[in-house]
Amino acid sequence: MGSIEAMAARCRNWGRWGADDVLGTLNFIDDAKRAQAAGIVRSGVVFSLAQAFDTNGPQNGWRRRTNPVHTMTDTGLEAEFGDQGFPHGFGGSDDVIAMPLQCSTQWDGLGHIFDRGHAWNGRRAGAVVTSDGDQVTGIQTAAAHLVGRGVLLDVGRALQEQLGLEHPELPDGFAITPEHLEATIAAQGATAAVGRGDILLVRTGQYARTRRDGWGHYAGGPAPGLSFTTAPWLHEKEVAAVATDTWGFEVRPNEFDDAFQPLHQIVIPNMGLFIGEMWALDDLAEHCAADGRYEFLLSAPPLPITGAVGSPLNPVALK
Amino acid sequence: MGSIEAMAARCRNWGRWGADDVLGTLNFIDDAKRAQAAGIVRSGVVFSLAQAFDTNGPQNGWRRRTNPVHTMTDTGLEAEFGDQGFPHGFGGSDDVIAMPLQCSTQWDGLGHIFDRGHAWNGRRAGAVVTSDGDQVTGIQTAAAHLVGRGVLLDVGRALQEQLGLEHPELPDGFAITPEHLEATIAAQGATAAVGRGDILLVRTGQYARTRRDGWGHYAGGPAPGLSFTTAPWLHEKEVAAVATDTWGFEVRPNEFDDAFQPLHQIVIPNMGLFIGEMWALDDLAEHCAADGRYEFLLSAPPLPITGAVGSPLNPVALK
């Protein structure tokens, strides 16, 4: 608890962008940053960084998080064999979805996590997020802000040899420290430099493992991830957002006894950092490893669901 | 019916990209096109082109299309006043959504519309879209393809003076013809040139009107939109996709007696064209009118919902 308090105090950005701020570290991205990001593009190759939104997903019902349920309200069978009631041979299909906003590739909004009853910028949690949703920092406020320079730190690959791994995939429970991040940057070279306003993508390799071995306990179970000790590093680098290929961003089991996602508790309500989870980074990582360029234009806007504390999305990286 | 048959035959792309094709006109976008699009970016200003995903939306229940229902499974009130069961002062909120995929800003997938029992590329409708979703052209197949050069044709503004309109907004029922599109391009200048692989955004101004006057019959009622006669123009221009700021893309009421969305019936199953609806183009349009540049990098990937025949999204334009 003392660690939490000290770290929160060290990394806290409350008031940094005014009392009314709703963007947190997204304030680090400006027009110049986006123009710079566009300038990175060379060949025009593009990667979708979204996992599937599929009923055969990893969710297990914890916290009422199911996999998405997608159903059709009209299909081609009606169009071909039935009578849909439309004239001149017109036929159509239509569909609906029910899903938790955290069921697959997503951004955590700033109202997703609280620290001792407080939300981002020091607001009272109960004054921000009610049953009507996030009244202040709803994800729609970030609709136009998550576009900029992306940098991939492929830690799973960078540490493969040193750790003697069969695949470029960190083992479950592996805590990525600032030293590991720095070593990865060093190994990857100049295009992997991380600075103010960058959107950082950290690949552990766990998602690749689930593609080979099945979901297992991907949702909430043991996983590689960022160490609690990376909070000051993220703070000092002034990154705009960080996303990983795991369910929970930080290492699991967590590094303290009787802890639950302590890094979240620091970086979301205190630092104002946007966190992405369950991203699919493997195809992009292969390409970066092949051409040695780890930066790209990242377009990752959330779906502007009014009052949401998170959002599904399909991020794309353009190189 | 004769008109439909003739137009479908004229604009049909079946087999053009092979028997297994699932992308239709998205095949017109290649790496070079995307690289060119990135090269358009100057200042780095960005616009979200999504309408809100909000319970106070335009849907009225037609075809079981409701507005999204977003609910919280945990809130800041629990975190502040209750006991969420987490250690060390950690608190959280979480949420779910239930919505039709066509409830707000969206892409129509290639399985959304059929022509006399046939889907894109000549496949049988009933073999493509069943209760399990689109088995062939599910929207996830387009996950990495809707990024490229966007061009805004602000027809509402271009025709304002000629039509004597108080606002730069076409009246409901106004059919935009190829001549109107060409006149808009001519009025807007060189950056508005439309060609192979471009993603075309056509602003009618109707959405701006709803911002002032309320939703009214936005969902399915009278609206400005593309004329049936634009099909050959879109075909010849080899655009990759077209989106508008209206519910239904084409003019309503439709131009034939006893008709329902005949232009859809041509362009989706026959041409293989991706159609965007309910986009928010007004802020972008203001900026384009101000700086005279109507082209931009458009990043508009769908949410990869397995088997979906459409997808909500938040498109962004980077200039």
Added chain:
Amino acid sequence: MGSIEAMAARCRNWGRWGADDVLGTLNFIDDAKRAQAAGIVRSGVVFSLAQAFDTNGPQNGWRRRTNPVHTMTDTGLEAEFGDQGFPHGFGGSDDVIAMPLQCSTQWDGLGHIFDRGHAWNGRRAGAVVTSDGDQVTGIQTAAAHLVGRGVLLDVGRALQEQLGLEHPELPDGFAITPEHLEATIAAQGATAAVGRGDILLVRTGQYARTRRDGWGHYAGGPAPGLSFTTAPWLHEKEVAAVATDTWGFEVRPNEFDDAFQPLHQIVIPNMGLFIGEMWALDDLAEHCAADGRYEFLLSAPPLPITGAVGSPLNPVALK
């Protein structure tokens, strides 16, 4: 406000059945009452008192209350024309629903309404109903209790002549007072006697009007209903529950300026009374008018949704 306070004090049952009580006035129903109710049955004719659960319902989105969205996950078209993957000619269809629990015929649970921050039996509202649902008086606690003697008071019919109504339907805005209830009982005769543990059904006739004229503003608009002044009458009669054929049980507009459902505020949290809304009473009423018998065995158990503050149901009356 003074009226509310005084009436609440007058009708309050807090502590009457112990500090742990979760049933309120359902305590008035005992085995003997249910045995008596079964003894009423003569011919065995049965009536469903549920309105449809249908996408073409009255809900308009207020408070995120939509009409139910029922979708199929498999259909007979797949079974007949496709391949569902089952052996030996087996075929199946399956379905899902998304709906507000108050979208159609329903019981209000005891956690549905609060009086100045308090729930039934004097508990703190925030300690009872959280984002996890009703932790104390969830509707599942009443799963086996809403079976007993039902009595129909067909006020619309009883007052038709006196009010000079074309149909046996009270006009919107008509407040049913204790005098109207007594007059109805007197007109209907001995089988309409109301006493301890009875489940009272009050027919206004408004639902019949919507069957003829369309839903209109059934959900929340002007309606006949119980007057605020009926609270003491209901209290003294010791009825177990009361249901009506309207959206909101009490007269609308409400009888005070700037008021919202004041009778609810008295009877649910203070009296502990179960309220039914949107019941379909017309067929039963016709039969009662014809045979002169207004009592029956009523079986109206809620769906035991854990933690729900209300429940859809299909009540049946057996005569």
Added chain:
Amino acid sequence: MGSIEAMAARCRNWGRWGADDVLGTLNFIDDAKRAQAAGIVRSGVVFSLAQAFDTNGPQNGWRRRTNPVHTMTDTGLEAEFGDQGFPHGFGGSDDVIAMPLQCSTQWDGLGHIFDRGHAWNGRRAGAVVTSDGDQVTGIQTAAAHLVGRGVLLDVGRALQEQLGLEHPELPDGFAITPEHLEATIAAQGATAAVGRGDILLVRTGQYARTRRDGWGHYAGGPAPGLSFTTAPWLHEKEVAAVATDTWGFEVRPNEFDDAFQPLHQIVIPNMGLFIGEMWALDDLAEHCAADGRYEFLLSAPPLPITGAVGSPLNPVALK
């Protein structure tokens, strides 16, 4: 396959109640039967036979069947600590649910299962159940019909001694034959007689086992249940409906190689029998064992969801 064909032919009721029939074996229940059922009631003790509708349920996502997701749209926390916008201290909570109709205690409607492309009464499956739901035999057609005499056959208890079971619970995979049913009736005595129009409840004891040991593979895994050979017995007895305490009514694994629910295929589309699954029969069974009376008034109306092929419900037994 030959067995299926022969059994279907033997038990087929097509045309028995006319070409337009939508009720199947519910035709066996008439007013006299319901009056007789009411006459059974003695003490007035009542039992809810529903399992919980709870997010911690047995469903595992097979066929997109999740457990119910119940969420609040307003809570007591808002009422106590926030501002809900209501006058005079009024506060409220409200909720919504999303669930498969087969997620917990349910009736299978007549459109739920098909035999070689045919639905009940010989109709084409694709003409009955489309994406719009069951156009002919939607569960709402049975809204007033599932009330009558219930008979419990507690096979788990009747065979306990003979099978040397520690608990009155049949082992998974145990097939209940007509002989077992007759032996149970004989052991239970006169009140267990089964005849025309009765609603038969068959208790295996498997649900009781899950209450002790956890859900395990309750949804679709090995289970005791009715043997395929009971079809003629059910047919000859002219029962109106049959419900069990298991997920799937019939024994699992099924009795043929490469089979899927063959008894369903006989009794639903061919016989027109209503099947109940996932009922909670243990409390009722205890009471019946204690007083030796196995018959009761059963009120088990489905929720009248337009076009549904099944329905959640809370059945009640009144003794």
